[in-house]
Amino acid sequence: MTAIDDAPGADVLRTAMVRELRKDAITSENVASAFAAVPRHRFAPGADLELAYAIRSTVPVKKDEHGLETSVMSAAHLQAVMLEQAGVEPGMNVLEIGSNGYNAALIQELVGGRGQVTTVDIDADVVKQARTCLDDAGYGQVRTVIADAEGGVPDGAPYDRIIVTVAAWDIPPAWINGLTEKGRLIVPLTVCGTTRAIALDRDGDGLVSSSYCLSRFVPMQGEGVARERSVMLRDGVAVQSDDPRTSLNAEALNDALNSPRLVRWSGEAYDLPDELELYLTINLPNRARLHASQDVVGQEVVEASALLGVPALVSKDSIAYRTRRENADTGGFESGVIAHGPQAEELAEQYVDLLQRWARDYRRRGAATFRYLPGPAPTPPPEAAVLRRHGIVTVTWA
Ligand SMILES: C[S@@+](CC[C@H](N)C(=O)[O-])C[C@H]1O[C@@H](n2cnc3c(N)ncnc32)[C@H](O)[C@@H]1O
Known part of the structure; x- marks a missing residue:
């Protein structure tokens, strides 16, 4: 399957890429061999070789009329992490949602000659380029399909693995129904503005996670x-x-933002920020996310914690969000809350209570477990559930 490499220097860059990926993304030899075998630059026509092999960079493929990216070749680091999550084995039947060709070629290396890879994309231009690159690089056996993957690719199901490479807001029935009994779905699921690539296995009628990591993808169309x-x-x-x-x-x-700010401190350390953010996002009633630009932060209207978006608790006329300060007693930073508006006291108290509960009951208990339950939500739905069109997401800590 390995193509002849014709770009001077590409093999050196590829060897360096694999060496870098082994540091914190690749953990198995078969994934390392796949990255070593597939000529990544052949799937990035027109891009600099350096960019094609930079492990944390995406390579642009297509933009919409507003200049927003609708398709990119994903960063090699994220591809490696997700392939490790997927645990693809020789002989498997794998569906990739979102095409570029490179990831599909990696998967073809992993499933080998007895396996089958299908890659689907909603955009005919993307599929055309992927098809050309796959053929050019020697991966003619990968099947390419043009379709809205909301409906899956029933022709070819059931799949041992479905690897979604676009930010999804929900898990449509076709993805669950398209899996084998022991199948695994890897999906970058977006909850209130943050996307995590989650590996989900069947659990009764639903799905349960075995791993997750922060990720970024173009949004699903x-x-x-x-x-x-x-x-x-x-x-x-x-x-x-x-x-x-x-x-x-x-x-x-x-x-509310024009009213004086109320600041309350939790007395607890601010650490494991990604896990804390997940806990807050899931457990804050009236879940929201506050975003502020650098200018606004500079004018001291909103704290710097909102620069990348911060979980917020809102009522009809008040808002509270997380902040932090240096505190030697808690070690490093202490978490706290800023609140504005007529209900600032009430919201700050609720928010601080969550920060303290996290520190007391959950912080050191290891990774969370995501569950997806398809079908209508129970009435009334659990407060901490993420309500979606086709089902609900719950997140629990042991
Ligand atoms: C990040 S790119 C795919 C990256 C690719 N897997 C790789 O090897 O690098 C995401 C792709 O998802 C596609 N996409 C968006 N919505 C889709 C949908 N509903 N069905 C299928 N593909 C979709 C976009 O057109 C885009 O090409």
Whole structure:
């Protein structure tokens, strides 16, 4: 399957890429061999060799009319992590959702001559380029399909692995039904603005996670497009929510920001920030996320914690969000809350209580478990559940 490498220097860069990936992404020899075998630059026509082999860089493929990327070749680091999560074995039948060709070629290396790889993309131009690159690099046996993957690719199912390489907002029935009994779905699932690549195995009628990691992908198009709301409070400040139970009143929340800030400290260390963010996102009632631009942070309207987006608790006219300060007593940083508006006291108290509960009951208990339960949510739905069109997501800590 290995193609002849014709670009001077590409083999050296590829060897260096594999060496780098072995540091914290690749853990198995078969994945290392696949990365060593597939000429990545052949799937990045027109890109610099250096860019094609930079492990944390994506390579642009297509943009929409507003200049937003709708298709990229994913960063090698993320591809390696997700392939390790997937545990692809020789002879497997694998569906990749979102095409470029390179990842499909890696998977073809992993399944070998007895295995089958199908890659599907909604965009005919992307599939055309992937097809050309796959053929050119010697991976003619990979099947390419043009379709909205919301409906899966039933022709070819059931799959031992479905690897989704686009940010999904939900898990459509076709993905679950398209898996074998012992099948595994790897999906970058977005919950309130943050995407995590989650490996999910069957668990009764639903799915349960075996691993997850933070990730970034272009958003899903077509039927499965994210149903998120976002309101601008003022230039450089926005609040988003994906929870239908959260009401976002832009005018009232903007007024709240004009009122004096209330600051409350938790007395607990601010550490494991990604896990804390997940805990807050899942457990805050009226879940939302506050975003602020550098300008606004510079004017001291909103704290720097909102630069990348921060879990927020909102009511009809008040808002609270997480902050931190240096504190030698807690070690490093201490977590706290900033709140504005008529209900600032109440919201800050609720938020601090969650920060303290996290520190007391969950922080050191290891990774979380995601579950996906297809079908209508129970009534009333559990407060901490993430409600989606086709089912609900729950997250628990042991
Ligand atoms: C990050 S790129 C894929 C990267 C690729 N797997 C690689 O090897 O690097 C995501 C792709 O998902 C595609 N996509 C978006 N929505 C889709 C949908 N509903 N069905 C199928 N493909 C979709 C986009 O057109 C885009 O090409």
